[in-house]
Amino acid sequence: MKQIVECVPNFSEGRNVEAIRAIAAAAAAVPGVKVLDLTSDPDHNRSVLTFVGEPAAVRDAAVALVGAALPRIDLRRHRGQHPRLGAVDVIPFIPIRDIDAKECVALAREAGAAIADRFGIPVYLYEDAAASEERRNLSNIRKGEFEGLAEKMKNPEWKPDFGPGAPHETAGAVVVGARMPLIAYNVNLGTADLAVADRIAKSIRHIGGGFRYCKAMAVDLKDRGIVQVSINMTNYKKTPLFRVFECVKSEAARWGVNVVGSEIVGLTPAEALYEAAEFYLRIEKFSPDLVLETKLMKAD
Amino acid sequence: MKQIVECVPNFSEGRNVEAIRAIAAAAAAVPGVKVLDLTSDPDHNRSVLTFVGEPAAVRDAAVALVGAALPRIDLRRHRGQHPRLGAVDVIPFIPIRDIDAKECVALAREAGAAIADRFGIPVYLYEDAAASEERRNLSNIRKGEFEGLAEKMKNPEWKPDFGPGAPHETAGAVVVGARMPLIAYNVNLGTADLAVADRIAKSIRHIGGGFRYCKAMAVDLKDRGIVQVSINMTNYKKTPLFRVFECVKSEAARWGVNVVGSEIVGLTPAEALYEAAEFYLRIEKFSPDLVLETKLMKAD
Numbered sequence: 001m002k003q004i005v006e007c008v009p010n011f012s013e014g015r016n017v018e019a020i021r022a023i024a025a026a027a028a029a030v031p032g033v034k035v036l037d038l039t040s041d042p043d044h045n046r047s048v049l050t051f052v053g054e055p056a057a058v059r060d061a062a063v064a065l066v067g068a069a070l071p072r073i074d075l076r077r078h079r080g081q082h083p084r085l086g087a088v089d090v091i092p093f094i095p096i097r098d099i100d101a102k103e104c105v106a107l108a109r110e111a112g113a114a115i116a117d118r119f120g121i122p123v124y125l126y127e128d129a130a131a132s133e134e135r136r137n138l139s140n141i142r143k144g145e146f147e148g149l150a151e152k153m154k155n156p157e158w159k160p161d162f163g164p165g166a167p168h169e170t171a172g173a174v175v176v177g178a179r180m181p182l183i184a185y186n187v188n189l190g191t192a193d194l195a196v197a198d199r200i201a202k203s204i205r206h207i208g209g210g211f212r213y214c215k216a217m218a219v220d221l222k223d224r225g226i227v228q229v230s231i232n233m234t235n236y237k238k239t240p241l242f243r244v245f246e247c248v249k250s251e252a253a254r255w256g257v258n259v260v261g262s263e264i265v266g267l268t269p270a271e272a273l274y275e276a277a278e279f280y281l282r283i284e285k286f287s288p289d290l291v292l293e294t295k296l297m298k299a300d
Numbered sequence: 301m302k303q304i305v306e307c308v309p310n311f312s313e314g315r316n317v318e319a320i321r322a323i324a325a326a327a328a329a330v331p332g333v334k335v336l337d338l339t340s341d342p343d344h345n346r347s348v349l350t351f352v353g354e355p356a357a358v359r360d361a362a363v364a365l366v367g368a369a370l371p372r373i374d375l376r377r378h379r380g381q382h383p384r385l386g387a388v389d390v391i392p393f394i395p396i397r398d399i400d401a402k403e404c405v406a407l408a409r410e411a412g413a414a415i416a417d418r419f420g421i422p423v424y425l426y427e428d429a430a431a432s433e434e435r436r437n438l439s440n441i442r443k444g445e446f447e448g449l450a451e452k453m454k455n456p457e458w459k460p461d462f463g464p465g466a467p468h469e470t471a472g473a474v475v476v477g478a479r480m481p482l483i484a485y486n487v488n489l490g491t492a493d494l495a496v497a498d499r500i501a502k503s504i505r506h507i508g509g510g511f512r513y514c515k516a517m518a519v520d521l522k523d524r525g526i527v528q529v530s531i532n533m534t535n536y537k538k539t540p541l542f543r544v545f546e547c548v549k550s551e552a553a554r555w556g557v558n559v560v561g562s563e564i565v566g567l568t569p570a571e572a573l574y575e576a577a578e579f580y581l582r583i584e585k586f587s588p589d590l591v592l593e594t595k596l597m598k599a600d
Binding site: 004034036052096097181188241242245259260261262263264266267268269270273274276277279280281282283284285286290291292293294295296297299 | 304334336352396397481488541542545559560561562563564566567568569570573574576577579580581582583584585586590591592593594595596597599
């Protein structure tokens with residue numbers, strides 16, 4: 001079975017269709033790379049490309065994408081609602097199949113070094129690839145944005161992990177890292193009382209004392225006359241979906257409220273669903289190798 | 301995404317390694333066919349080959365396997381514990397991906413017609429491919445075995461679906477059909493009392509008034525000091541795992557017994573686990589397209 005890594009570069013162009021296509025095409029042109037999605041937001045003036053493949057191909061595609069963005073994006077003239085530090089702003093590597101977080105960190109370091117060497121752009125490593133706790137959080141690194149970067153980099157604390165000690169004139173800096181797949185997971189409650197969703201969101205999220213890899217907020221679903229606990233699961237292996245779901249259910253019951261449903265927004269790794277089946281069906285010695293499709297993929 | 305069919309021919313040779321390999325190789329040699337498993341049982345004097353691929357390739361591989369078995373197996377001299385009617389005894393086609401039961405029935409008919417035409421072997425269609433209710437059940441067709449076949453076929457009721465009205469001299473007949481993937485699923489109970497497992501098995505299985513696509517029996521796990529409800533799920537789409545599990549749990553509770561675990565023996569389609577996650581997490585508008593791996597397979 002081939003190793004598979006996902007890469008989701010965010011770049012600072014969401015309006016010029018020709019430029020967006022050319023930048024995405026540079027990644028897609030690397031043999032073995034498969035593009036799964038390309039989404040552009042004109043208000044944010046930003047695009048998000050999702051592609052997968054074997055580690056070396058995905059790393060090379062990320063570097064090629066930076067090369068194609070360089071002549072096409074000038075941050076000195078860039079306006080958009082979304083905060084950004086670079087022409088290519090963020091490049092996360094995400095383990096998908098037969099690869100662990102450590103290997104993705106190594107991949108992020110290789111890509112970061114290549115971007116700095118080849119294009120003279122400073123590179124910061126974030127999340128699992130971060131060299132220190134302060135650099136783990138993307139918003140810490142991005143604080144001040146492109147416009148404040150030259151000043152910020154004068155502080156020795158913000159010496160980049162790779163590349164020059166000052167911003168690239170048109171491309172700023174690139175934040176490269178490794179992280180687990182994120183699952184956007186919402187739980188819908190049988191009440192119109194937003195305060196209940198708010199209390200539950202606060203009780204399950206990390207910042208409020210809840211699960212370590214869980215972010216949550218209350219949302220009013222006015223069309224349906226109900227409320228929702230909207231959740232980001234940032235590491236489904238360590239904080240599994242079923243545990244958070246059961247916690248929401250039990251907290252809701254305390255207010256006399258039922259869980260009426262849940263939603264997966266975007267994609268989930270199969271493993272997060274296997275874990276739920278394993279938990280509820282109490283399966284002994286479960287392994288993904290018990291799944292026919294795993295065997296099919298291994299035969300490829 | 302390519303359609304995928306599984307085929308699991310059972311043939312009457314479990315001792316002569318050279319012959320077994322040659323017979324399996326004939327199927328494996330068809331382009332696009334992937335062999336997942338080959339298991340031989342010397343006591344049964346029988347082998348089971350599991351392979352997958354696109355429909356036409358899998359059909360041709362099944363026919364090629366019969367061609368390779370013909371000169372290598374002589375049922376007149378075959379002895380083994382397992383009942384059998386033919387040199388190649390049974391050939392089921394099983395829908396795996398992007399293909400429904402009806403298409404597998406058509407495939408079984410095509411393979412059956414080709415086997416009869418090319419090799420002059422009578423062919424019976426069984427399970428979903430059966431032309432009548434009496435032929436649905438494999439053991440009905442196989443009753444009397446190879447030794448009783450010439451006599452049985454004199455009865456017009458046992459005219460084969462394809463091919464001559466008498467057995468092939470050395471190869472007997474072949475039973476070809478289509479069926480859903482089978483899931484071998486056991487539920488373990490926190491008691492040593494076999495009578496509890498027996499009562500539950502009788503209450504959940506089709507024959508006793510239980511679920512339509514569920515076979516079950518009680519098993520004593522002496523090593524662990526507990527008992528088990530051993531289940532064959534013959535159509536997980538119509539009788540899902542989670543429903544049978546919940547029924548076992550509720551029946552066990554009536555005797556004051558807990559479910560301590562469950563086991564999947566062999567392989568399960570991913571969908572059976574997705575269904576469990578969907579049920580317990582109450583996921584709204586679930587689709588396999590929400591799963592990253594589905595998207596990866598579609599990109600292939």
